[in-house]
Amino acid sequence: MKTFAPRGTTEQIEEGRVFAPKFDADGLIPAIVADAWSGEVLMLAWMNDAALAKSIETCEAWFYSRSRGALWKKGETSGHVLRILEMRVDCDQDALLLRVEQAAPGTCHTGRASCFYRAVSLREPAGHTLVLQFKKAERVFDPAAVYGGEPKTKAAATPSGSTPSTGEPPATE
Numbered sequence: 001m002k003t004f005a006p007r008g009t010t011e012q013i014e015e016g017r018v019f020a021p022k023f024d025a026d027g028l029i030p031a032i033v034a035d036a037w038s039g040e041v042l043m044l045a046w047m048n049d050a051a052l053a054k055s056i057e058t059c060e061a062w063f064y065s066r067s068r069g070a071l072w073k074k075g076e077t078s079g080h081v082l083r084i085l086e087m088r089v090d091c092d093q094d095a096l097l098l099r100v101e102q103a104a105p106g107t108c109h110t111g112r113a114s115c116f117y118r119a120v121s122l123r124e125p126a127g128h129t130l131v132l133q134f135k136k137a138e139r140v141f142d143p144a145a146v147y148g149g150e151p152k153t154k155a156a157a158t159p160s161g162s163t164p165s166t167g168e169p170p171a172t173e
């Protein structure tokens with residue numbers, strides 16, 4: 001059973017009004033999630049046909065977890081659901097952008113605001129271990145309290161979560 005329109009011509013896909021999302025060979029389409037108010041990119045996850053349909057029906061973000069092999073409503077454990085204010089599709093309709101309002105601060109399961117809290121060093125030659133720089137590493141919630149497990153209160157107090165071997169600088173934002 002197909003939930004969405006079949007792909008048309010390039011002209012129809014790029015300039016038309018019919019939503020005809022392209023799922024990859026695994027039946028998935030990537031969805032970038034950004035905070036609707038700040039524009040901050042929060043996470044990237046994948047949707048299958050069912051997750052996309054549920055997201056559209058409920059205006060809450062549903063994904064397909066590749067590692068768990070299951071449909072997943074973001075926030076089902078944490079309560080940190082993502083209300084979709086707008087869903088955009090890119091030119092060739094093979095990527096989605098969800099502009100969301102967060103029910104609670106912190107989208108990343110590590111307790112950070114965004115999954116993208118580290119930067120890869122640029123202008124480095126390939127072929128050796130590249131060091132990551134912590135850019136926005138402070139935890140805005142304690143993942144142990146929300147998900148269970150070892151408390152992260154110490155790491156929350158030291159935003160860079162410093163592990164001396166990597167020489168991480170403190171958070172810069």
Ligand SMILES: N=c1c2ncn([C@@H]3O[C@H](COP(=O)(O)OP(=O)(O)OP(=O)(O)O)[C@@H](O)[C@H]3O)c2ncn1[C@@H]1O[C@H](COP(=O)(O)O)[C@@H](O)[C@H]1O
Binds near residue numbers: 046065074108109147
């Ligand atoms: N909460 C998250 C979560 N939030 C954001 N993300 C991002 O979403 C991506 C999930 O996509 P995939 O499942 O395809 O990714 P994956 O890396 O193959 O596998 P997992 O992350 O699912 O292990 C990850 O790569 C993360 O960058 C999360 N990925 C996983 N979780 C887990 O989801 C579960 C439920 O959490 P809540 O939805 O917050 O209740 C918990 O077990 C969390 O650990």
Ligand SMILES: [Mg+2]
């Ligand atoms: Mg991942």
Ligand SMILES: [Zn+2]
Binds near residue numbers: 107108110114116
């Ligand atoms: Zn994350």
